[in-house]
Amino acid sequence: MTLTVPRRVTAAAALAALALGGLTGTTASASPTGGTAVAAPDIPLANVRQHLTDLQAIATANGGNRAHGRTGYKASIDFVKAKLDAAGYTTALQTFTSGGATGYNLIADWPGGDPNQVIMAGSHLDSVTAGPGINDNGSGSAAILETALAVSRAGYQPTKHLRFAWWGAEELGLIGSKHYVNNLPAAERTKVKGYLNFDMIGSPNPGYFVYDDDPTIEQTFKDYYAGLGVPTEIETEGDGRSDHAPFKNVGIPVGGLFSGADYVKTAAQAQKWGGTSGQSFDRCYHASCDTTANINDTALDRNADAVAYAIWNLSGATTPPTGTVFENTADVSVPDNGVAVTSSVTVTGIAGNAPSALKVGVDIVHTWRGDLIVDLIAPDGSVYNLANRTGGSADNIQETFTVNASTEVANGVWKLRAQDKASSDTGYINGFKLTFP
Structure with a gap:
């Protein structure tokens, strides 16, 4: 967190109006009726801790810090980028110059x-030159990294588009985030319906502070903590001192979490949160002792889970009710001893992958079923054979097949393909449906 301290500019009414346009709901409009919001996953503390251990090792190998313009910062960016590339993200490095050095x-x-x-x-990824910056701000950087990886592991398909960012040169005055926002065309700014900032979320003598900028984002975090029975306070110590400020200044709704820096914890705060009153939230703020030992695991675990909770709830995916059916009842003629034909259904509103017991309803009217090859084709083109000239001279294929489609992303266009491979008999696809349990 930077030491620059611009004060809050109140714009609650404008932000509330923006929130109503972009963040007022968690139900995907394209999903079947009756769905419920997809639950966010638990973010493994051990994984977040491992990212911090890796960032500490990078600092140790590069002069003890990960500051802008130093080799430790570039190594940190490369470390995060490699993990995201492997997880299927589209990544881009944006460069800028500050103090005569290239930033990223x-x-x-x-x-x-x-x-x-x-x-x-x-989250900003840079440290000050005095130390490795594990709480400030390895903690926020590691938490959003692990949340991004959890998105990939879940095959999460939210209604809204997800973007994650790691900022450079925050400690020099929010340089990286200002560069990003200033170079974002006005048309692109309007597409950003919420920016969530995470700067210092594992402080050793922690508090639980929530930004009070955008009402919807603020309430999302408060709901999460209310579910834990953990009281929160409005964040004031770091207001304007971190990377949400450039977004807020151009009218983008913002929010975030903070566990405290160099302010002193009061007796009332210690009573409700534990820890030590009369001591700062982070005694190693901007110091060489901001190492992996300078982390409160409970705060880091809770806040990392809160990151995921907000991402999942604000991005708008739903899970359909039990037995959701996607069906096409249009007739498709199957040529005698001819080319393959298809019937299609478009699946929407289902997060992640298809189930291991996907029900495929096939209704093909035909005078000799043994002529037919019938396949299910997934959105990525994968083929699952359902019938391969079986059943002899019997009429029709009218049955439900069970397919293990758990490696396939659920949403997209699925096809039933049928081909007649012999002469003298004809028929048509009468119906095709997918039932998600």
């Missing part, structure tokens, strides 16, 4: 979602 922002987009409705989460 890393932007990572998860494929899919409405490109006109972007939910963005960011």
